């Protein structure tokens with residue numbers, strides 16, 4: 392088949408596929424959101440064989456240095472969704488979509504603690520306590536820097552666990568019980584915490600260097616720990632999350648006593664956690680602390696499942712648990 396014939400066939404296929412591309416299931420709470428996918432036919436310059444009718448895809452922002460918009464010329468038929476908020480204003484976040492937003496459950500018990508009784512639990516607990524010492528010595532009450540480092544580390548366990556379970560599922564020819572998705576959700580949630588903090592403070596070069604080194608070491612150490620024993624790895628993460636809850640409680644105390652300025656909440660946080668427009672940093676830290684408490688519960692639960700001789704595939708994962 393020559394090039395022109397192939398282009399015609401792809402054009403026909405795209406025209407068939409395009410209407411499907413704009414249909415996807417949405418939760419009920421998304422009724423307010425509108426999606427305006429551009430028909431594939433209007434995006435292509437090559438696929439239909441009729442170049443005069445085709446227009447290149449226009450994306451709202453390209454991140455170019457001078458701020459000018461650039462067109463993407465493509466014949467692949469991938470529809471750039473133009474989303475709008477409830478009030479009709481454009482949805483400005485590419486890193487998350489309206490159906491990924493939620494209201495955090497801040498009624499969760501932030502004092503809960505898994506008492507280390509067995510050797511494995513004590514090992515996990517004291518590993519985290521040992522990691523805590525240099526972190527607290529370095530950051531003291533510099534909450535924003537501490538939070539940024541914490542979140543770069545916290546984004547690792549869910550991704551490593553999710554990745555290893557993802558590889559395990561096809562290797563063993565068995566379902567995951569939803570745990571792959573649950574752990575990846577956790578990793579994404581942690582990354583959104585970081586994206587929120589970097590709206591408020593820009594890390595210095597030496598903080599970026601620390602993150603680079605810490606992430607490199609922690610990723611590999613956690614990967615090997617998870618390979619050796621998922622129940623130990625999840626217990627360590629459970630205790631890490633307990634420490635995260637504690638450090639955000641300290642952050643809240645300093646916001647309340649005025650030693651840290653309670654600035655307005657960044658727009659990304661207002662949209663992600665569906666916060667009122669007049670929310671402040673305190674509201675943001677409170678919902679992030681609630682998230683950490685949920686991660687604590689999920690990871691201790693995951694460890695308990697394995698400690699009690701069950702397998703993830705047989706226990707439904709807490710999907711969407713916030």
Ligand SMILES: [Fe+2]
Nearest residue numbers: 542545581584
């Ligand atoms: Fe976090």
Ligand SMILES: [Fe+2]
Nearest residue numbers: 545632683686
């Ligand atoms: Fe967390």
